[in-house]
Amino acid sequence: MKKKIGLHWFRKDLRIQDNPSLTALASKVDELVCVYILSDISALDNIESPSNTELLGEHRANFINQSLIDLDLSLKNLGQKLLVIANDGLASLLDLIDSLGITSVSAEWHCGVNERNQWNDLISLRPEIDYIQENGTTLYQESQFPFSIKNMPSTFSPFRKKVEKYCHVEALDAPLSTMPSSPLNAMPQNAMPQSALPQSALPLNAIVTECLLTHNNHYPELFGGETRALAQLKYYFWETDLISTYKETRNGLDGWEFSSKLSAWLAQGCISPKRIYYELSQYESQRTKNNSTYWLFFELLWREFFHWHHLSQGSKLFSLGGVQQATKPSEINPEIIESWQQGETGYPIVDACMRQLLATGFMSNRGRQLVASCFVHELAQDWRYGARYFEYQLVDFDVASNWGNWQYLAGVGADPRGHRQFNLRKQTETYDPQQHFIADWLT
Numbered sequence: 001m002k003k004k005i006g007l008h009w010f011r012k013d014l015r016i017q018d019n020p021s022l023t024a025l026a027s028k029v030d031e032l033v034c035v036y037i038l039s040d041i042s043a044l045d046n047i048e049s050p051s052n053t054e055l056l057g058e059h060r061a062n063f064i065n066q067s068l069i070d071l072d073l074s075l076k077n078l079g080q081k082l083l084v085i086a087n088d089g090l091a092s093l094l095d096l097i098d099s100l101g102i103t104s105v106s107a108e109w110h111c112g113v114n115e116r117n118q119w120n121d122l123i124s125l126r127p128e129i130d131y132i133q134e135n136g137t138t139l140y141q142e143s144q145f146p147f148s149i150k151n152m153p154s155t156f157s158p159f160r161k162k163v164e165k166y167c168h169v170e171a172l173d174a175p176l177s178t179m180p181s182s183p184l185n186a187m188p189q190n191a192m193p194q195s196a197l198p199q200s201a202l203p204l205n206a207i208v209t210e211c212l213l214t215h216n217n218h219y220p221e222l223f224g225g226e227t228r229a230l231a232q233l234k235y236y237f238w239e240t241d242l243i244s245t246y247k248e249t250r251n252g253l254d255g256w257e258f259s260s261k262l263s264a265w266l267a268q269g270c271i272s273p274k275r276i277y278y279e280l281s282q283y284e285s286q287r288t289k290n291n292s293t294y295w296l297f298f299e300l301l302w303r304e305f306f307h308w309h310h311l312s313q314g315s316k317l318f319s320l321g322g323v324q325q326a327t328k329p330s331e332i333n334p335e336i337i338e339s340w341q342q343g344e345t346g347y348p349i350v351d352a353c354m355r356q357l358l359a360t361g362f363m364s365n366r367g368r369q370l371v372a373s374c375f376v377h378e379l380a381q382d383w384r385y386g387a388r389y390f391e392y393q394l395v396d397f398d399v400a401s402n403w404g405n406w407q408y409l410a411g412v413g414a415d416p417r418g419h420r421q422f423n424l425r426k427q428t429e430t431y432d433p434q435q436h437f438i439a440d441w442l443t
Contacts, residue, residue: 004029005183006104007097010036010082011115013108013136013269014067015226016074018172020134025106032180033100034080036068039087047337047388054114054399055392059216059361063224063395067268070225078179090122097126100183106132108269111311112399139273139304140167149312154323155414159305160298169277218360221256222264222395229265233276236260237283246292251366253437254356259364260296263396266303273300303401309414310400317403320384322412330382337385340375343441349428350374352441361395366431372409373422383410 006029008022014036016022026032042055072082085092097105105126107119123131135141142149144167153159216222221232237243242257252258265271277300284293313323321327339345343354353367363371368390375386387406391397407413409420432438 002103003031003101004103005031005033005101006106006180007033007035007100007102009093009105009107010034010071011107011269012110012267014064014071014224015229015270015272016071016078016176017226018136018272018275019108019176019269020136020173021106021108021132023173023176024132024134025104026176026179029104029180031183032080033083033096033102033182033184034075035083035085035093035096036071037085037087037093038068039064042392044392047385047392055388057361057392059393059395060397062216063222063264063361064268066224066228067226067270068224070227070270074226075179078176079185080179080182081184083184090118090125093122094125097129102129104130104132106134108137109133109135110137111307113310113315113317136173136272136274137269138307139169139277139300141170142308144168145308149308152308152312154309155416156302156305159308160301163301163304169274172272172274172278216360216362218356219256219261219362222261222360222362224264224268224270226265226270229262229271230275232261232265233271233279236262237279238287241287243280243283243296244288244290244292247295248292250295251364251431253353253364253367253431254440263398267396267398273303276300303398305414306398306400306404309404317400317407318384320382320412322407322410323414324412326412328383328411330376330380332382332385336379337381337389340371340379340381340386341389345374345379347374347378347424348435348438348442349424349432352432352438355441357393361393363394366427368405369409369420370422370424370427372406373420374424376410377421378424383407383412 006025008025013019013021039054039056039061041058041061042053044057046055068082068084075082083096085096096102105122110116119133140163145152146162146166147153153162240257242249243260246260249258262271262276266273266276277297280293280296309323310317316323316325319325340350340354341358343351343358345351345354350371353363353371356367357363372383372386375381376383383406387403390402390406391399394402404413408415411419428435428438
């Protein structure tokens with residue numbers, strides 16, 4: 001009988017536990033190869049409006065590299081290793097599939113247009129292979145909804161009410177304690193036989209020295225990987241009980257403890273939303289259940305909405321008129337856009353937030369709303385250029401949430417009001433009354 005050799009393609013699921021696609025593949029093959037396609041850091045001058053290439057800045061690239069190192073260590077504990085392929089589309093992945101005689105391929109489902117197109121391209125190019133794609137990215141499965149994705153609610157509140165009434169979060173997968181061995185285990189660490197592997201494929205330790213890999217001096221806790229994600233979950237819930245006051249502190253602008261900070265790990269799949277949900281449920285049953293604990297779930301539902309909204313709307317998420325196909329006056333002035341990027345607009349609260357983003361790859365939720373509102377309304381720029389810059393800089397960039405939120409602020413998205421403009425002076429008085437945050441970042 002022919003040996004069954006599986007390949008799991010890690011994408012935005014950089015974790016071992018609660019990874020249904022990986023678990024399903026591991027249960028049905030004799031040998032397993034684990035692969036990640038490493039993207040290049042993008043040039044900042046490539047900031048034109050949406051294209052098929054995802055912009056990747058140094059902050060997020062650094063977080064991804066840290067996550068890959070952690071993933072590789074977890075795989076080694078299970079007798080596996082991570083193979084990394086240089087970013088050349090599917091070419092090297094196809095070479096690897098052919099050279100190793102792969103019989104099954106798995107990857108986690110993702111709502112992104114590019115991610116779904118790439119998966120479909122792979123299937124069309126190697127249709128004879130068995131494919132596995134499970135959804136571990138969202139809280140709910142499409143089959144649970146009391147509506148079709150085509151006819152899903154177009155705004156958040158009716159979506160939330162329906163899923164809270166009709167849907168349930170499925171149980172977590174059992175912890176993955178064993179995995180099939182890798183056919184690469186017998187190969188030397190620093191030299192891959194080119195007859196067996198494509199030239200661009202290397203073990204992680206052979207390329208990590210060439211990658212950006214530094215600590216975030218402002219937020220040293222913001223370090224990639226499943227290990228750190230689970231540690232942050234434990235810290236924010238059980239070690240500090242900070243979750244119990246989340247609703248009161250969530251509008252903070254700087255610091256580590258005013259919010260959960262789980263978004264970066266969620267964006268790279270170092271932790272699943274289901275894992276957070278069940279940890280939250282345990283906390284509510286064992287410690288306290290209040291408006292703050294509900295509000296974290298509420299934020300997870302916003303993420304949920306934007307992911308299914310992206311699936312429903314597809315490439316409309318990137319169009320100037322948004323999902324509403326609305327016409328809004330705007331311009332593209334490179335000098336104004338650069339002044340916003342560099343934190344030199346003359347609006348102190350906006351400039352402080354933008355310099356924070358530039359230095360750290362992080363910005364609070366409140367800050368994101370203020371700088372986006374300024375970009376669209378005070379500066380009157382094409383909102384897509386702001387969204388692209390966030391895509392480049394944010395450690396926690398998530399395609400559905402980022403572009404969905406920008407459309408929301410620009411008045412062309414999933415917002416029944418159609419106009420969200422913040423009074424920057426009033427917002428400063430409310431959220432930085434002593435202007436400590438402004439002073440920290442502008443002096």
